[in-house]
Amino acid sequence: MREVAIIGAGSTVFGKLPDKLPYQLGAEAARAAIKDAGIKARELQFVYSANLYGGMVIGQAVMAEAGVTDVELTNVENACAGGATALRKAWWDIASGLYDMGIAVGVESMSNSLIADKLIPPARGDITGELGMNMVARFALAQRRYMDTRGVSLEQIARVSVKNHHHGSMNPYSQYRKELTIEQIVNSRPICEPITLLQCCPATDGAAAVVLAAADKAKRYTRYPITIAASVLRSGDYNFRWADMTFSDMTHKCAVAAYTMAGLGPEDVNLCELHDAFAVNELMHYVELDFCKKGEEVRLLEDGVTEIGGRLPVNASGGLLSKGHPISASGVAQVVELVWQLRGQAGERQVTNAKTALAHVIGGEVTGLESGAVAVHILKR
DSSP, rough: OOEEEEEEEOOOOOOOTTTTHHHHHHHHHHHEEEEEEOOHHHHHHHEEESSSSSSHHHOOOOOOHOOOOOOOOEEOTBBBHHHHHHHHHHHHHHTTTOSEEEEEEEEGGGSSSTTSSSSSOOOOOHHHTTTTOHHHHHHHHHHHHHHHHOOOHHHHHHHHHHHHHHHHTTTTSSSSOOOOOOOHHSSOOOOTTTEEEEGOOOEEEEEEEEEEEHHHHTTOOSSSEEEEEEEEEEOOOOOGGGGOSOOHHHHHOOOHHHHHHTTTGGGGOEEOOOOOBHHHHHHHHHHHHHOOOOOHHHHHHHTTTTTTTTSSOOTTTHHHHHHHGGGGGGHHHHHHHHHHHHOOOOOGGGOTOOOOOEEEEEEEOOTSSSSSEEEEEEOOO
């Protein structure tokens, strides 16, 4: 397998953007990534485009607007992991020698979707979903279980949202650039007990894109190629094999496989962007990604380890909680943030001396499975 590098990264600002259609958002991100890579659009040999609610052949509309036609183009849907799936497939096509250069794009416009201002509905035939086990309800149950079995308070969980909104306040691409207090988060509108509004990620419009190239060709275009040291994607296992709803087996398995592929361990990671759809998720993922042992995750947060300036900053972008969560774009957007960080281009939120970074995203509901899909990518400079 060949080494693959990211040579271009681009993103739209995230937010409520009803005046921009999905193809316009995607094209804006794609053009930014192409410009950042210093290439001509015609040099791209293939495209993977991730989207959930934009309609038929959205990738073709995105890339036509960006000036890319007459190439192999694959549209991808994999729930919240859609963008990371597009990245994984782009990495594979280059690593295997099929192509030398391509682009992965993720885009979502919730404001222009059929479910604007609504909960994401269950798929037909999703029995548990149709009976009311939507995403919020599921994680509310997990959070209550987590609080009861670990002795963690709602105020401690709220600190995740405080941290990530602080990080997001420094990010010009963030949907919300506002600091929050523990009291504001705990006392915000109840959504599904014990989850309140400000423990939840918002519905978001936005897009992100990265240009990938074979590492031996990347230096023709940039002095700062970012190597993809690991790219791992997997689906969830049957629920009856899942022993603890407060610990994602699929995330842990995916992370272990990524560390093995990269020849690294969790102790080598300098910063991380992970899936904080709800504040409690971040604490759980600390353990699943082997950043700490079970029971140590709250201390990691309270000691400032996962803040910018700490040993292992997590969600320096603001995460899904503050930056926002345009479903199919999030997996690519996490990687864009890490590329900027590893290049030293993250501005006010810059993590110093970062050399290795990890991105994690998970999503999708299927009756009888832990979850739909999870992806972990490890990047190095």
